[in-house]
Amino acid sequence: MQIGELAKQSGLTVSSIRFYEAQGLISVSRQANGYRAYSADAVVALNIITSARDAGFTLAEIRQLMPGDLSHCRDGALVGALRKRVDDIRMLEQRLAQTRLQIEDLIADIEDRPEGMTREANADRVLKRFKGARRTQALGG
Amino acid sequence: MQIGELAKQSGLTVSSIRFYEAQGLISVSRQANGYRAYSADAVVALNIITSARDAGFTLAEIRQLMPGDLSHCRDGALVGALRKRVDDIRMLEQRLAQTRLQIEDLIADIEDRPEGMTREANADRVLKRFKGARRTQALGG
DNA sequence: CTTAACCTTTAAGTGAAGTTGAGGGACAAG
DNA sequence: CTTGTCCCTCAACTTCACTTAAAGGTTAAG
Numbered sequence: 088m089q090i091g092e093l094a095k096q097s098g099l100t101v102s103s104i105r106f107y108e109a110q111g112l113i114s115v116s117r118q119a120n121g122y123r124a125y126s127a128d129a130v131v132a133l134n135i136i137t138s139a140r141d142a143g144f145t146l147a148e149i150r151q152l153m154p155g156d157l158s159h160c161r162d163g164a165l166v167g168a169l170r171k172r173v174d175d176i177r178m179l180e181q182r183l184a185q186t187r188l189q190i191e192d193l194i195a196d197i198e199d200r201p202e203g204m205t206r207e208a209n210a211d212r213v214l215k216r217f218k219g220a221r222r223t224q225a226l227g228g
Numbered sequence: 229m230q231i232g233e234l235a236k237q238s239g240l241t242v243s244s245i246r247f248y249e250a251q252g253l254i255s256v257s258r259q260a261n262g263y264r265a266y267s268a269d270a271v272v273a274l275n276i277i278t279s280a281r282d283a284g285f286t287l288a289e290i291r292q293l294m295p296g297d298l299s300h301c302r303d304g305a306l307v308g309a310l311r312k313r314v315d316d317i318r319m320l321e322q323r324l325a326q327t328r329l330q331i332e333d334l335i336a337d338i339e340d341r342p343e344g345m346t347r348e349a350n351a352d353r354v355l356k357r358f359k360g361a362r363r364t365q366a367l368g369g
Numbered sequence: 370c371t372t373a374a375c376c377t378t379t380a381a382g383t384g385a386a387g388t389t390g391a392g393g394g395a396c397a398a399g
Numbered sequence: 400c401t402t403g404t405c406c407c408t409c410a411a412c413t414t415c416a417c418t419t420a421a422a423g424g425t426t427a428a429g
């Protein structure tokens with residue numbers, strides 16, 4: 088598969104794919120003419136990258152997480168790579184769940200202001216809930 | 229409250245708060261000496277902005293969504309956008325969970341290698357399953 | 370009156386994540 | 400052998416979300 092086809096299948100632009108390669112997130116072999124030659128795995132890799140990015144991982148973080156080439160894994164190495172993938176997905180899931188809970192709390196706070204409560208009283212009420220709920224906010228890693 | 233105090237209470241920097249103001253996300257009145265004068269509501273507003281940003285909204289989007297006055301939060305645009313984001317995250321979580329289960333099954337399968345099968349034959353067997361399993365993955369979004 | 374900790378503005382700088390453009394090569398169809 | 404559509408590299412540009420710097424005003428304490 089050439090880069091244009093991969094772009095279509097992954098929904099990314101050609102330039103983004105080249106950019107990800109330059110950043111060390113993916114690697115690729117070349118045809119005799121210098122064109123990049125991708126296997127179907129590349130679509131999966133790009134989908135993982137996109138999901139991770141959507142979940143708030145930086146490209147630098149994703150570079151750490153991405154296994155090199157799954158097809159070169161043999162026996163123990165393959166299981167190792169798969170386990171690592173499972174761990175990565177678990178991390179992603181945790182981050183997503185946390186973000187979602189934070190938003191759900193926020194919606195509840197916005198909507199639950201009791202009738203007749205002053206803005207200031209509500210602000211206090213909301214603040215108290217925030218301080219409890221928003222401890223684990225930082226996305227960095 | 230002056231801007232330094234608001235920065236402490238919100239966990240943002242003074243410069244971020246001024247930046248948000250310059251971007252039209254918040255407004256503020258002034259003391260006689262020109263200093264910004266914030267009410268307790270500002271802390272809540274900044275927490276909403278931070279949550280929305282963590283959820284992937286750009287500042288431009290947040291500017292559209294932010295109610296001018298917190299007491300009119302029921303107006304719905306903000307809550308509606310937040311709910312949609314929650315739905316998106318839920319879908320992503322489901323896909324990730326499914327992918328993870330597939331990989332975990334696969335690991336179990338590898339470790340269950342039939343007696344007498346060479347490691348290489350097993351790797352081939354597993355890789356074929358892997359490619360099959362990942363076809364239904366659709367992590368993107 | 371000085372010092373220190375606040376605050377003000379405007380402008381420029383930074384880092385992440387790409388996008389765009391220049392200048393060219395590869396290759397199939399007519 | 401031109402035309403068109405792919406592809407290549409490399410460098411510059413853009414957008415977003417801030418941060419930092421420069422130059423100075425305000426206020427309380429000693």
